[in-house]
Amino acid sequence: MFDKRLMQVCPESKKYIVGNIILQWLELCMNAIMVLIIAVTVSDLYNGNLEPFNIGFPIILIALTIVVRFFTARGSTRMSYLASKTVKQKMREMIYGKLLKFGSKYREQVTTAELVQESVEGVDQLESYFGMYVPQFFYAFIAPITLFFLFGFGGSWATATVLLVCVPLIPGAIMMVQKIAKKLLSKYWGQYAQLGSAFLENLQGMTTLKTYQADGYKNQQMNEESENFRFVTMKVLTMQINSIIIMDFFAYGGAALGILMATRDFVKGNLGLANCIFMILLSAEFFLPMRRLGSYFHVTMNSMAASDKIFKFLKLDEPAEKTENCTSGNIQLDNVHFAYNESREILHGISMNIPEKSFVGIVGESGCGKSTVASLLMGRNTINSGELTIGGKNIADVTEESLMKTLTYISHNSTFFKGSVRDNLMLAKPNASDFDLWAVLDRCNLSAFLKSENGLDTVLLENAGNLSGGQKQRLALARAILHDSPVYIFDEATSNIDVESEEIILSEIRRLAKNKTIIMISHRLANVADADNIYCLESGNIAESSTHNELLKNNGAYAKLWRTQAELENFGKEAAV
Numbered sequence: 001m002f003d004k005r006l007m008q009v010c011p012e013s014k015k016y017i018v019g020n021i022i023l024q025w026l027e028l029c030m031n032a033i034m035v036l037i038i039a040v041t042v043s044d045l046y047n048g049n050l051e052p053f054n055i056g057f058p059i060i061l062i063a064l065t066i067v068v069r070f071f072t073a074r075g076s077t078r079m080s081y082l083a084s085k086t087v088k089q090k091m092r093e094m095i096y097g098k099l100l101k102f103g104s105k106y107r108e109q110v111t112t113a114e115l116v117q118e119s120v121e122g123v124d125q126l127e128s129y130f131g132m133y134v135p136q137f138f139y140a141f142i143a144p145i146t147l148f149f150l151f152g153f154g155g156s157w158a159t160a161t162v163l164l165v166c167v168p169l170i171p172g173a174i175m176m177v178q179k180i181a182k183k184l185l186s187k188y189w190g191q192y193a194q195l196g197s198a199f200l201e202n203l204q205g206m207t208t209l210k211t212y213q214a215d216g217y218k219n220q221q222m223n224e225e226s227e228n229f230r231f232v233t234m235k236v237l238t239m240q241i242n243s244i245i246i247m248d249f250f251a252y253g254g255a256a257l258g259i260l261m262a263t264r265d266f267v268k269g270n271l272g273l274a275n276c277i278f279m280i281l282l283s284a285e286f287f288l289p290m291r292r293l294g295s296y297f298h299v300t301m302n303s304m305a306a307s308d309k310i311f312k313f314l315k316l317d318e319p320a321e322k323t324e325n326c327t328s329g330n331i332q333l334d335n336v337h338f339a340y341n342e343s344r345e346i347l348h349g350i351s352m353n354i355p356e357k358s359f360v361g362i363v364g365e366s367g368c369g370k371s372t373v374a375s376l377l378m379g380r381n382t383i384n385s386g387e388l389t390i391g392g393k394n395i396a397d398v399t400e401e402s403l404m405k406t407l408t409y410i411s412h413n414s415t416f417f418k419g420s421v422r423d424n425l426m427l428a429k430p431n432a433s434d435f436d437l438w439a440v441l442d443r444c445n446l447s448a449f450l451k452s453e454n455g456l457d458t459v460l461l462e463n464a465g466n467l468s469g470g471q472k473q474r475l476a477l478a479r480a481i482l483h484d485s486p487v488y489i490f491d492e493a494t495s496n497i498d499v500e501s502e503e504i505i506l507s508e509i510r511r512l513a514k515n516k517t518i519i520m521i522s523h524r525l526a527n528v529a530d531a532d533n534i535y536c537l538e539s540g541n542i543a544e545s546s547t548h549n550e551l552l553k554n555n556g557a558y559a560k561l562w563r564t565q566a567e568l569e570n571f572g573k574e575a576a577v
């Protein structure tokens, strides 16, 4: 019924929970006082001890209790808000902190959609736990005990005892359904996350789905998933309603019993009229807090299921604290094995030696593992065995920050953010002057275009949607040059762009190569022909490595690829003529 982990997360919230309980208890006391005044007044009126025109004073007293109750009720709502706010903030900080510890490797552990859902919706769900359930949990015990003494001293200990004994029937009923509820809600939450993640994916891929007219199919798939979700939701609701019926039976049955006993005592003459009215009016209060706990319990079960997921994420083994800083130097891969998932190894023991300031090409057919090598170098994935060192430092010990300062990765699809060209460039060098920015834009042949627009303040749409493919890649290169790191990895950085842009980018890469380490991944062999060394990969193995001329002489895998590409290009040229 209680999750210790959640309470430990945020001890600060305890004071608000205690405050909430105290205020609720004060509210109960005010309620009791008000009922007492009503009971005594009615009794006095009935017995002729009070003239009807004298009821002004009791009415003022009643009004006073109502005013105090208004403030206690407001106070407890405020406490409930503060408790959940503190916890939500803390929980989000923890998730974020954990995420930072994983760095760019987080995708090895969770999907982005799952993470978004956990940290937004999942954390929001905790509100009901801290704001409602926990305070109610204590109040539901305190309230009947308070009333027990009020009933005992003010009327009949027998009735007080019977009512108190009946109260635990409600939590008993809750416990009975808890087992079923837990299973059902875990399924519900799982289904919910799945539906959310499918929705996000389909929305992002809408253009593709439309292109292949697969949106109808996906629609149908989502409909089926929503149907499953509807089904499990209905099951949850049925379970909740059934358990509420049971709880109501005990709550109102118990209250009725109290009323009957009080009335019987009054009829027998063992109880005064005022005491009888007092007990009749307050009987239900014995059970209502517990009954409310029952309904909160259902709401909170949902947040428990969500918090289980969050704790699962928070408990994941963190990568060991890294202390080494890498700078530049040789990059060495020694018998590196790597698999994204256990069932299929992608790299089968590759070794590379990339000397500082050399220009190295990595080529091979699509899917042979080129980008995977880049992803290992960028620390996005961890090697399974072998050794990967940068400047003599094992990559496993190197801080992400120093790694990111050492290497710059430029893919064929660089990310830009909504904002100005300046904002996007300054990501790479926050203290860059306008002069620095124009210098790199000049190098990448973007100055003329940007000057015709709004200069450095030219606005980029989401992912630079208002630039052409070639312009976008040249801007990516400009940003990369600004970063001024000792090592650059170009992963198909010139694929799918116009020839002019490609020429500009390639010549800039050659210029960079004079004093930087360049790793150029390309399926077009001509782009790496002048590299100091070329590694030719073949399904996760290094088939051969040497210079372009040597590799042609060897007449191996590289030479074969070269001939195929040359033929294709000649064919293209002939076709164009």
Ligand SMILES: Nc1ncnc2c1ncn2[C@@H]1O[C@H](COP(=O)(O)OP(=O)(O)O)[C@@H](O)[C@H]1O
Binding pocket: 340, 341, 346, 364, 365, 366, 367, 368, 369, 370, 371, 372, 373
């Ligand atoms: N994130 C991933 N999860 C699982 N498998 C992957 C992932 N990325 C790539 N692969 C697989 O690894 C192999 C090598 O991919 P990659 O290194 O991207 O090839 P390429 O040489 O074309 O860059 C491919 O068979 C691909 O299916």
Ligand SMILES: [Mg+2]
Binding pocket: 370, 371, 372, 491, 492
């Ligand atoms: Mg690739």
